[in-house]
Amino acid sequence: MRRLNDWYRHPRYYEAIFGGDSERELEFLEQINGWFGTGGGTWLEPACGAGRLVEAAVRRGHTVIGCDVSEEMLAHARARLNGAGPGVAYLARQRMEHFCPAAWRGRIDLAFCLVSTFRYLPSDAAALSHLRAVRRLLRPGGVYALGFHLTDYARRRIERERWVGQLGPERIVCNTREWPPDRRLRRARVRNRLSISGPHGSRVIETEWHFRTWSEDQALRLFDRARFELRAVYGFDGDLAQPLGWDSPRLDRVMILAPRIAP
Numbered sequence: 200m201r202r203l204n205d206w207y208r209h210p211r212y213y214e215a216i217f218g219g220d221s222e223r224e225l226e227f228l229e230q231i232n233g234w235f236g237t238g239g240g241t242w243l244e245p246a247c248g249a250g251r252l253v254e255a256a257v258r259r260g261h262t263v264i265g266c267d268v269s270e271e272m273l274a275h276a277r278a279r280l281n282g283a284g285p286g287v288a289y290l291a292r293q294r295m296e297h298f299c300p301a302a303w304r305g306r307i308d309l310a311f312c313l314v315s316t317f318r319y320l321p322s323d324a325a326a327l328s329h330l331r332a333v334r335r336l337l338r339p340g341g342v343y344a345l346g347f348h349l350t351d352y353a354r355r356r357i358e359r360e361r362w363v364g365q366l367g368p369e370r371i372v373c374n375t376r377e378w379p380p381d382r383r384l385r386r387a388r389v390r391n392r393l394s395i396s397g398p399h400g401s402r403v404i405e406t407e408w409h410f411r412t413w414s415e416d417q418a419l420r421l422f423d424r425a426r427f428e429l430r431a432v433y434g435f436d437g438d439l440a441q442p443l444g445w446d447s448p449r450l451d452r453v454m455i456l457a458p459r460i461a462p
């Protein structure tokens with residue numbers, strides 16, 4: 200069995216697991232844009248990865264700008280966007296902490312960053328820098344849909360999630376573990392294991408990293424410092440008619456943030 204690391208160097212497998220949710224998520228983003236935002240068609244996805252949501256938005260006619268640090272993920276995104284339309288996409292290899300192209304400032308109707316990607320930002324300073332960059336890019340009335348798991352610092356168990364996907368003749372089983380949070384360091388160890396089996400044998404891609412931890416209060420303070428107000432909260436399953444209360448026990452949150460206008 201071959202062992203590899205860094206699942207973002209293998210975007211086809213990432214997409215085989217998560218690509219199936221893209222249309223549903225895009226539908227939810229359209230609803231957010233119409234209900235809370237301007238309804239306009241210029242969108243931003245920081246850390247756009249292999250482009251599953253960028254492509255879905257472009258197929259609906261939107262203009263999308265995005266960035267990612269992974270060249271492999273971006274190459275996959277660019278290849279799938281070749282010939283896609285009627286919208287257009289502009290993708291750059293940049294970090295989400297700093298992505299704020301001058302030509303797009305004040306022009307974005309909807310920004311979105313889902314599936315806990317925000318937790319890759321390793322510090323409050325990085326998170327703040329990111330939120331300020333998004334704020335500069337939003338047009339008046341634009342909103343940011345930011346989806347990530349909040350942290351329960353009392354958790355002592357390892358959290359496990361499992362997905363299964365298929366890529367041609369290959370079966371992919373994706374197991375993710377998140378260890379209990381370290382409250383002092385504000386981080387939690389995470390491991391992702393993709394087990395791939397097919398006619399040419401089997402292999403494992405195992406990736407480890409640390410995710411930043413955010414309690415409700417820590418997240419609210421950050422939004423306030425970045426001069427965003429929280430307009431609504433949803434679960435990852437995104438049903439516009441069913442917002443969550445901020446004090447909901449659910450930790451998977453899509454937070455709808457709007458730039459605060461008053462000082």
Ligand SMILES: C[S@@+](CC[C@H](N)C(=O)[O-])C[C@H]1O[C@@H](n2cnc3c(N)ncnc32)[C@H](O)[C@@H]1O
Pocket residue numbers: 207217245246247248249250251252266267268269272293294295296312313314316319320
């Ligand atoms: C879970 S994937 C999400 C990809 C995409 N947003 C989606 O929903 O499918 C996380 C992505 O974040 C990227 N990433 C991690 N840290 C980043 C950073 N500081 N700036 C930009 N991209 C980053 C990774 O390369 C990876 O493509």
